[in-house]
Amino acid sequence: MRQHLIHTYGLQNVIVLMDRPPERFSPFDEDAKAQFLKKLPETRWVDRNATKILVTSTSYTPDEPLHPLITALLKYSKTSISSLPKILLLITGKGPMKEQYRQIIEESSLSGKDPNPKCVAKMVWLEPDDYPRLLACADLGISLHTSSSGMDFPMKIVDLFGCGVPVCAIKFDAYDYPKITLM
Numbered sequence: 001m002r003q004h005l006i007h008t009y010g011l012q013n014v015i016v017l018m019d020r021p022p023e024r025f026s027p028f029d030e031d032a033k034a035q036f037l038k039k040l041p042e043t044r045w046v047d048r049n050a051t052k053i054l055v056t057s058t059s060y061t062p063d064e065p066l067h068p069l070i071t072a073l074l075k076y077s078k079t080s081i082s083s084l085p086k087i088l089l090l091i092t093g094k095g096p097m098k099e100q101y102r103q104i105i106e107e108s109s110l111s112g113k114d115p116n117p118k119c120v121a122k123m124v125w126l127e128p129d130d131y132p133r134l135l136a137c138a139d140l141g142i143s144l145h146t147s148s149s150g151m152d153f154p155m156k157i158v159d160l161f162g163c164g165v166p167v168c169a170i171k172f173d174a175y176d177y178p179k180i181t182l183m
Contacts, residue, residue: 021162
């Protein structure tokens with residue numbers, strides 16, 4: 001955004017302020033996480049010692065492609081390395097391609113129909129108060145958002161940072177900020 005304002009409008013001494021998450025996006029202690037996860041039907045079965053929870057929020061549009069994540073989880077689920085944890089991917093959001101992705105998941109090994117799956121993907125819809133709680137329970141947040149302008153920083157990442165959750169994201173120009181470390 002800073003570069004855009006300088007180059008497009010000739011502004012000088014531009015300072016762009018980063019968004020901050022609302023107060024409700026804050027870390028949970030382990031007891032609070034356990035209580036919340038027992039409340040949700042999609043997570044009641046989770047053994048936190050054996051399963052890692054990944055969360056991605058999406059608008060189910062072409063600028064947030066879930067295919068790379070689904071493909072990676074399908075490959076992960078085929079690994080024979082027994083020391084690797086199980087993965088539960090929770091996908092939140094709504095949008096035009098939601099049913100297409102629901103069908104892809106339902107027809108794959110990520111559906112959870114197998115007796116002992118390595119990876120399971122679930123689409124969840126949460127009450128507004130439960131969304132920050134779910135984020136706080138995640139072991140990893142994933143952002144597949146690819147900004148068409150390259151300037152906007154996804155609020156979902158800001159919310160995950162507020163909850164103290166590490167984020168894996170597709171790199172684009174808005175992430176070139178000195179305080180953000182991408183791996």
